[in-house]
Amino acid sequence: MHFAQYYLDCLSQASYLIGDETTGRAVLVDPRRDIDDYLRDAEAAGLRIELIIETHFHADFLSGHLELARATGATIAFGEAAETGYPIRRLRDGERISLGGAPGPSGVTLTVLATPGHTPESICLVVHEDPEAEEPYGVLTGDTLFVGDVGRPDLLATAGLTPEDMAGRLYRSLHGKLLTLPDATRVFPAHGAGSACGRNLSTETTSTIGDQRRHNYALQPMPEAEFVRLVTAGQPATPGYFAHDAALNRDGHPLLDTAPPAALTLDGALAACRDAGAVLLDSRPLAAYTEAHFTGSLHTGLDTRFAEYAGSVVAPGTPIVLVSEPGTEAEARLRLARIGYDHVLGYVPDPAAELARHPELVSRTRRLAAGEAPAGDAQLIDVRNPAEYEAGALPGARNLPLAALATSCATLDPDRPVVLYCRSGSRSVIAAALLEARGFRDVRDVIGGYQAAVSACG
Template sequence: MKSFFKINTVIGLIVFGQSQAVKAQSLIFERVFDKTLAQTSYIIGNSLTREAIVIDPKRDIDTYLEIAQDKGLNITHVTETHIHADYLSGSRELAAATGAKLYLSDMGGKDWQYEFAHLPLKEGDKIELGSLALEVMHTPGHTPESLTFLLKDQSAPLTPIKAITGDFIFVGDVGRPDLLEKAAGQVGTQEASAKQLFASISRFMKLPDNTEIWPGHGAGSFCGKSLSSEPQSTLKQEKSSNHALQFLNNEAGFIDYILSDQPVPPKYFAMMKNLNKVHRPLLVEVPKHAKLSKIEADRAINNKLQIIDTRSKEIVASGFIPGSLHIEGGNSFSTFLGSLLDYDQQFILVAEEDKIEDLTRKLMRIGLDNIYGYISNVNGQSLALLKSDRVDLDKFETKIDSKDVQMVDVRTATEFKNGHIKGAENISFTSLTENMDKISRDKPVIIHCQSGARANIAYSILKKNGFNNILNYSGGINDWVEKGKELEKKIH
């Protein structure tokens, strides 16, 4: 099996200790960053005892097994900062594969308890790795059970070296307290969660200013609105630059700030909240999927299996299978597909053979395992292929000058608010299915997004639903701005 960290994960080995009580040769600290979900996990090891703990692992666990083997460590402990909403945790898979002890939060009340076997963690508990210890700090707000782990040297227990904060405090932001309501359906919880978050932050601010902050996400995550791409910070730096921390003496102002302008969470978040809490089948290896023959693929298509075409928009434009959804297999692939596909729906991937493992990894991280197989050559199928109707800037401008056309911007409401083409309507691609009545079947409809990826998805959704007079300005806002055209910020 290929090592994932050679494909799509950024790993940084960081050995600290020269200015701390922990000696450099005993502490091994590695950050594993998955850029597809902007998600971070950590391996902390003691080079003297060879023990290691993994915090917030992703589901393709071979990454951690290979790192441990390379560094001569034994993974003896696995834990999480909270019940995640944005990805399917690999904690149970990793514990099963290594025999490690699984430690999980026992805070937050009975409605926020993990429903499978684990060792419970409460405020003040410690997980020990020889002279190193992770002390548990209960930091509710993003979720009721949320924990922060304070890495300490047991010979100097009053001084934390690092704080593994999960989705509590990020670089440049703090965890959003509205996801329980918006993603998990816990109506009426966001204000109470915001108050909890404010109290947790106030308590955390009492730690030493030089405490290093190592968060669970970076820029690109839906778990906040202003996350930085920087991997870590210090408490002192965040006090001066993190806008959410400028309300330390103003609870009402903090609540208003943190609940406003949060991005709409992807549809699959509700499923993750549930699957990370309950019993589920474990997947300890990356699955291998069959390449379908022409007969097998035709049969599957006739049986209404969904086709997911992962090829580039340029290739798809020249020919695609009718009824397929076009979602390019880039960094946002899993987020987009998780926002559109039902989890009980079986599907087929259209992709080159050398891309299948990477796509499988991206999908297994959010539990989309229902892959029937894949095809790499659409020209070999029985159905007549369709071609995309794409327009460039010149043709786009000619069309929108006419009143006999509908222009639809399929980006998010926040993006639209921050700048859009005059005359455009905003219907996000994830809400198209529920808003078909707003799309004209009588006159031409031109769709666009920021760079073309979401517009191609929207185009495929509309074609699948019988809209035949659809044009795709695939250059989108990026092309519009690059050509010196103005955007309008007033919402109509």
């Protein structure tokens, strides 16, 4: 068996290439949109990708099933409950997919498990290196089971499915399907730590059913009602682009454009923003941005969770002009494309030089030292996720998570000072840029965030 995990750190996303080296037949599970690595590795291993399996409609990234199908001729497959805008093969609960050459299950084999809960169409795939062996090699758990957590059940509230109903389905999928597998079965999830698809994901990218049975908080013995209460509470705020990506993954989307972004003069970039309704998105490191940036630009550093944060502060479909460190603009564009943000008009070459030449267009981020008291009438805003806020917050702080700030900032008074903080200072700078672009007059963030503020207070 050929088995490879591809882990994309910037999105905490995992995909899998599984093949039978005897027959050369292979499947690709949960591919990302840029597919060159898969094609290169399959060719090197002598494998033909015949089937592309999606464990569910992903919300946090734009999947590469359409790109891969175009490149290989492979069939796209989803769980039986999926309804799509393009032809698919529907996989039934209990169906066996054989990559061997003989009739019936032979060689490397995958068994489909319908596991609704995170989404109605969610499936898991049990991998058998030998279909006659008593124990499977492992199980690809999608967003049903993570290392240290389970999939969040609250992403489909707008579709009329309550978090409580989905959590009940998730409980039954876990206990009726996944936890019936032997303890030695390896667990290969679709996401790891940092993903907004759960709240307690581990930095480990693999585990076993036995380890999860013992250590995963959501798999401890408890009634279904207690499980529902536990997994519906304290989930991270949902980034604004999630619904957009889920719809594109379900209905179809244009294929990835791999052309490099166009270089724009500063005048051209500003004209694009004015005439096309574009935003300037500054992807430079935090220190460079806070020291000097174009007034009104948004920020999310390429050295952070760039795409996820961009999808939290830039509305889907908005044209974007990049302000990037020289040589990083292509990477920034690719990361945006991975979440379906394809409308990049171009980039500003050598932004440091342009900022130096045009001081009239430059702003600096106003910041508070960790021990410095905000103005008496300031609105103190904690932009961390709800679970972080509930674990401890600064006195008088109101929780408006970064992922929801683009909509919730309407509840703030733009004429009163605003002081923002997060855990360590990165998200608060992104939030400050958003509020300044929305016309807030006095916005500051706490250097070092909550951790530094608590330390400064002794």
